[in-house]
Amino acid sequence: MATMQQVADRAGVSLGTVSFVVNGTKYVSPATTARVTAAMQELNFRNNVVARALASRRTRIIALLFPTAGDRFSATTSEFFMSAAERASQRDHHLVLWPVDPAGQDLDDLVSGGLVDGVILMEVRMDDPRVDVLSALDVPFTLIGRTRDSSGLPFVDIDFETTIEDSLDHLVGLGHRRFALVLEDLDGTPMAGYAPHLRAQATFAASTTRRRVHGTVIHSGQGSEGGRRAAAELLAADPAVTSVLIMKEDSSAGLLVGLYEAGLRVPTDVSVLSLASSAAAGDQHFPRLSTMVAPSRELGMRAADALIDQLDGTTGELPHLLLPCELRIADSTAEAPASR
Amino acid sequence: MATMQQVADRAGVSLGTVSFVVNGTKYVSPATTARVTAAMQELNFRNNVVARALASRRTRIIALLFPTAGDRFSATTSEFFMSAAERASQRDHHLVLWPVDPAGQDLDDLVSGGLVDGVILMEVRMDDPRVDVLSALDVPFTLIGRTRDSSGLPFVDIDFETTIEDSLDHLVGLGHRRFALVLEDLDGTPMAGYAPHLRAQATFAASTTRRRVHGTVIHSGQGSEGGRRAAAELLAADPAVTSVLIMKEDSSAGLLVGLYEAGLRVPTDVSVLSLASSAAAGDQHFPRLSTMVAPSRELGMRAADALIDQLDGTTGELPHLLLPCELRIADSTAEAPASR
DNA sequence: CTGAAAGCGCTAACAA
């Protein structure tokens, strides 16, 4: 592996000059630039990122922190990751996915080691310990998500409040009056306090009350089986329910089966709306699920931008971006509630 | 951020000694060790990974390379990643997911920059250009997957040949004689030449011929819609088919719908077996799909082990590990073919 | 058993 010194020797210039042309840090005459470039080519020079990082205190690597606990990697996650990576790449940074303990234990080892310039946090809980760790460490970071009070933090997030309201608007407009919200039960797991669930649930409760319609909240267990049981539980709690919002991708299938087995047809007897998921995921079901599609790609890009802006010192602004999901209706089948 | 020098000063020892206790590189007397440890605690010392890497030429970071093209992040991928990360962590390494161009263009920048000690490749094609890049770069690497000729490469992979044979054994035992294999059509995409498809297809063709049973291969398009069309195409090609192997998770749902719409019931009229997927994914469908479950976690761990062994110079052996998928039958419903 | 010192390959003043 050729070093800068070797390139400099070969081009007949000094080390510094090579550094300048490599980084564009200073003006170098076209002639020397050409010679240096040629030498780099010939020696197949690659800038040593580690040395650069040590000298400049900047690695140009940012990390997307992903909790090791639970198997939470969904299509949405993947979209966050890919879009943030793409954006980072456009801005001459690298984005890596880093699996870390949700409690934030190993975080400081990583981050204060100087390996990454900043981090993006996802799967944020209401009182996320990682935020404190990061703050204490004085590492630039941005959230995809929000803690309970994020006013002093840079974040981009799904606007769950609006998403729930929009969902209810849509369904109420269709004539529905009895709703259910199905979410994953995270109590007792490391992901307890997961903000999206709590926000969705709070808004759902408040909004159904305000609208004077009936609202039931059901907590669902893992996987397809969990969805099935949720359906049973739901029908026990409100046999007349006509509309369910589900916020747990891997339970949707079970939920549909459970409803089916109970003799209810979707969407004739009951409407099912998948929350903060993707259109492709909604299509995986039969019938296809209408979906409040998460603006994942947009959020991923904005998160990367926000962090890199911070690193560049480009802006003093704390980004506070909230984007609602967008309704995507699965097909033309009527979703109006049947009378039961 | 405290440096080693500061720790040394505070403990009244030399820089070197601190390094020795931090890394356990040399024996240091319990007394000094204690003093050093105390000083580290007090100063909240964190080893600077970048400096360490520069001096030792080892970052203790390994990367799992994931192609930026296509949206190939599945449940199986996630399991590879998580299990490999876990294993790496146990062996005192960090594993990051690195999105890179499947053509291997940006690969050398990353890798020869010295940021990672080695890489794991996944989503390997028959003639994967990344392998050549990596070989030329002289970076330790391991494949999850195989190129056409992997005899000189360290790899772990699903044994697709055995998986297909086992699948056919199972289904033939049930009385099936007319088979179809549904796979994604990757021609013309960056992922063309994806090894699992080609291996599965070759084995399927050879094995159905050898067994003197009927075999049809169908290439499916993207998503649910692709699966649906695949079903139609399949029934046109072989209206009497009773058994389909599908190797494309996101088309399974569409396939089932397509079969259903054609008046075929699963598993009564036609058996559907999902290949190299996960049990949880199989449960997402109705009816639940029997699945040849990919040994993802095992392979992920073994890949990490193989790479780290290589880095440690522990072994000269090239790991060549092939693990078949395991049949997991969805439910007790009969899968024997109906006569049509 | 511990200390001293020479790098690792680069960046960024500061000179020239």
Next chain:
DNA sequence: TTGTTAGCGCTTTCAG
């Protein structure tokens, strides 16, 4: 416009 040089924070011989 280019060259010099002092670090960045650590690892690792080599002495003692």
